[in-house]
Amino acid sequence: MLTFSAISKTYYQPDGDIQVLRQADLHLPAGQTAALLGESGCGKSTLLHLAAGLDQPDSGQIMIHDQCASDFSDRQWNHLRRETLSLVFQQYHLVPTLSVLDNLLLQARLANRLNPGLQQHLIDRLGLAPLLGRLPHQLSGGQQQRVAIGRVLMHQPRLILADEPTGNLDEATSHSVMELFTTLVKETGSSLLMVTHSQVMANYLDHQWLLQAGQITPVLARDT
Amino acid sequence: MKRQFKQTIWVFVTLISHYRRHPGQALTMALGLISGVALWAAVQLINDHARSSYAEADQLLGAEARYWIRSDNGLGVAVADYIGLRRAGFEQLYPVIETQVRDAQGRSVAIIATDLLALPVGNGIGSSARYSNPFGASSWLALIQADYQAWYPQSLASQLGIEPGQQLVLASGERLPPALIQTQTQQGQRVFMDIAAAMAILGTDTFSYLGVGRLSKLEHLRLAALLPATLKLVTNHQALDLAQVTESLHTHLTALGLLSFAVGLFIVFNAVRFSLLARQGTLTTLREMGISLGMLSIAIIAESLLWTLFGTSLGLVMGYALSQLLLPAMAMSLQSLYAAELGSLIGIQPEQVLLAFGLSLTGVVLALTLPLWLRARESIRRQRDTAAQWQQDQRGIRWLALVAMGLLGLAAVLYPWMASIEQGFLMLALLMFGGALLLPWLVLGLIKTCARLLPKHQWLLRWAVSDALAQLPHLRIALMALLLTLTANIGVTTLVGSFRTALGDWLETRLAADIYVQSESLDIEAIKQAAWLSGYSPRIGLDLRWQNRPTSIRGLDLTAPDTVDMVLVQDHGVLDHGGQNQQAQDQALQAWRAGDSPVIPILANEQVQYLAHTPLGSIIELPTPAGPRRFKIVGYVHDYGNSSLAFYLPGETVMAHWPAAELLGAGLWLSEPAAQIDPDWLSSRLSALGVKPGQWVLQGEIKRISFAIFDRTFAITATLNTLTLLVAGLSLLTALLAVHQQRLPEYAHWRSMGVNFSQWLQIAALPLLLMLAVTLLLALPLGFSLSWLLINKLNVIAFGWTMPLLWSWWPLAKLGILTLGIVLTTLTVSVVRVRQTLPTAIKQLAGDSG
Known part of the structure; x- marks a missing residue:
């Protein structure tokens, strides 16, 4: 689903260049989930940005869903993000002026991919039915992250890129959200690449990779 | 103490450092202050200069x-x-x-x-x-x-x-x-x-x-x-008279200057709000680090003092330059209308500088007080809660609406007692500011109604409408400033249009003769025998003082066409007294022509009715060489542009009471149409009658000169109006730039979800257009009310003449197109800016988690 081949990325700064990725390779098969672990500042988010087309690599090739995305234009990346990818952030990024229901359906509407059956299923599974008419600021952090996850899954993307999705939640909520998230990802058949610094959260996923000194090393692979 | 001072300095430096990264906000603050002070100062300098010129009018x-x-x-x-x-x-x-x-x-x-x-x-x-x-x-x-x-x-x-x-x-x-x-x-x-x-x-x-x-x-x-x-x-009563007759004009100008200043203050308020909002994180961090609200307030006040010093100094310089640009037109108007001579050089007095500093400092402090007061009431935890602030803002809008209702209610209560020009301007201020404070509440109501009524499947439209809730807190002050300027524009445009039409109609009936001669040495016998003239109407009269005002007595030729067709002022149904229906009017004119009542009937200009407060039917006493004589006012005539009181009697009656009355001039009717007459031939013929070049003028020329004076007089109003509208447009632009700058991470996220540019544009632009529509719709009734008050109340109180209120759609359409142009330009600039900065925002989307 997602393949990085010899990807390099350097940030040029006045007080010295920072090379965060050095000929890094990665392969995430379709329908599988993976956690990218690493210390703060090692380049995890950079890798995620490159996978989402939010930043460009200096060299190397990125393949997404059998398409070479390295030379994509902004328009092509936009199309890819709309049709194929979904992003989940630590800060939820819900639209504050839209109701929970409108937020849930937003990305699916943008991709013209509304599925009433899936909609009801996800609302039930995420326990959002009593909250649909509320505005985001009337929800707790855990509820907001469940809406953000629901929004991503409602879109039925082939690849989900998640950046510390439970980073703002307490431990108990983190576990319940993560369990639900990974189960639903499996149910919808999407692939998931999640950046995290938490080994505990990484344990929910099929693969675990470590990003260190610009290189990606597999540390765990479960049979799925 | 020393430690506290050092801490305050560090807090001050921390706050000020914000502008290094956001020079655009610094520019907004500066522009708001400079333009507000400049427009106000320009008007103030001209007014003060004119008044000091009048004070010296007993000098030559x-x-x-x-x-x-x-x-x-x-x-x-x-x-x-x-x-x-x-x-x-x-x-x-x-x-x-x-x-x-x-x-x-x-x-x-x-x-x-x-x-x-x-x-x-x-x-x-x-x-x-x-x-x-x-x-x-x-x-x-x-x-x-x-x-x-x-x-x-x-x-x-x-x-x-x-x-x-x-x-x-x-x-x-x-x-x-x-x-x-x-x-x-x-x-x-x-x-x-x-x-x-x-x-x-x-x-x-x-x-x-x-x-x-x-x-x-x-x-x-x-x-x-x-x-x-x-x-x-x-x-020589010139100094006193000039001060008296020009006072209304200067009060009008002062009101316009203060309006410009208020619009400037709105911009400063906007800029202060944005600069505080942009530094919200810094302010909260400082509070969290143990800095007291008092110390924070001192640092902010020090910052505002610096801004005041900078903005006012530059504003005064700009205002001085603007006053020099506007002075020639103003001087020529005052000379034409009131024979008032203004010097060509304006000087700035220390008290004017102090007043400017005082006003702008008051404005800046006021602009800072509300946000600081709100901040003082918030807990530190709440300051990090943007949703709570968003709700608080909506509560604030409801409070503003209550204040607005109070102001409008007060205006309604005070209306029956409105008698002076100052009270009139207070009424206008209540009306305009009441409307401005009501605007956000109306916008909020419309947004909520639209959001409720729009069908569920119109999700993009619903999103765009609901986004107005997020944009309104940032744009509302700029919209209020825009509403004020639009209201003033509609009011003044309608006033000027109505006045110009009334003046044209009046000149048409008043100027019946082909040639007007202003000469005291006419050869009357030669005129009567001139074959190239078909008619002649002498004007005799004299100037005296009545009710301590300059007053003219004019003797009219009863057979002259303009006297035969004389029209008295009709009741516009606006004023409580002075109404005259057609039958009463005919009777009044008949009695005036006959002049045989026990008390001699006399006609007066409207200024006698409204400036000298002398109602129809009053018995007045005028000084004559034989002692005071009694006259009864039987009718009023329009006399636009005349700052003096005037009474009209048949020529014989004037000569009987004032034997020293002089021949002031005459109206001459040509045997052939004026257009077919060669000017050189006419000049030589008139010279033969004792009329020198410069002492006669063709009817068309008088009309042209009258309109030239009129247009020049209102040019300063139009200039100030246009400048204020541009300043309001600038305020909207800076508000939009600030909104989009602040919401860039949000937009970046929308983009990451696949929102394309045209969808984003709909979401960003539709709320603005919706808010603009409400602003324009509210400006219409407010502007019409303003013009109604200006024409039917203030104009009558100030100048003493009435005119019908005429609505004309074309100037309003032009204003609407201009406003739409300004708004679309500001939207385009802000959209281009978002397009330029969005890629960077997208790269920063996931923060710096590693």
């Missing part, structure tokens, strides 16, 4: 003129009479020639000339004192010696295209002395020269009048006794 070229000596027969003062009086010991007398001539290109040029050596200057009483001459010895010798000099104020020289040393050629072929660009006090827009030069060039051997400095009671009696029978000594 720096010399006192407590009295005038004028001739009874209009032939001027003979040189021999002047010399005789000087020899009798009256050294405070000086001769003046004041006249209008036409140059070779037909332009009217005002000339004033005097004898510099005779000009008394200073404060002496009696004839004993000789005063130093106001003109430096180095410059005035050239003025009074052959080849002489003609002194032009800079603006007049530019207008006539005169360069230093150049000689203006007159229609008569004579040349004025070489030009020098130099202005003297009270010179106004007139060419100044030595009296000997003027007499030679103009071919006259008499003076227009003599100026008289201070006289003791004894000297006054002696001088009056010494005067030949043809000359009379009259008191």
